[in-house]
Amino acid sequence: MSSEPLLIFETKARGLGRRELQEFARRLRDEVAEGRSFCGMITTDAELHRLNLQFLGHDYPTDVLSFPSPAPGAMGDLAISVDRAAEQASRHGHDTATEIRILLLHGVLHLMGY
Numbered sequence: 001m002s003s004e005p006l007l008i009f010e011t012k013a014r015g016l017g018r019r020e021l022q023e024f025a026r027r028l029r030d031e032v033a034e035g036r037s038f039c040g041m042i043t044t045d046a047e048l049h050r051l052n053l054q055f056l057g058h059d060y061p062t063d064v065l066s067f068p069s070p071a072p073g074a075m076g077d078l079a080i081s082v083d084r085a086a087e088q089a090s091r092h093g094h095d096t097a098t099e100i101r102i103l104l105l106h107g108v109l110h111l112m113g114y
Contacts, residue, residue, distance in 0.1 A: 066110035078107035
C-alpha cells in the first residue's frame, strides 16, 4: 500500500482548504504518480527565493520547485509559493486554491521526469 502524500503548510492561504488539498494530493498519487507518494510544502515567496538560490543558483522566487528523490520508488519533494500562486490565480481568473492544485500537478509531473 502506498503512503499518504505529506503536505506541510508553512504559511496560511486565504480560501485554501487543507482537507481538499490533501484529497487532491491523494488523487495525484493514485492517478498520476503511479501510487508513489511525495511531500509538498506550501510556503512563501521568501522561502522559494531562498530554496531557488541555494539549490539552483537562481536569485529570485518562483512558483514551484521540485526535488526528485534519488531513492528507488520515491518521488521526492515539492515547494510551492502561495504568494506566486495568488498572483498567478488573479492573472488567470481563478482562485488561489485552484492555482495551488495546478502547481501541485506541475511539480508532480516534474518529479516524474517531465
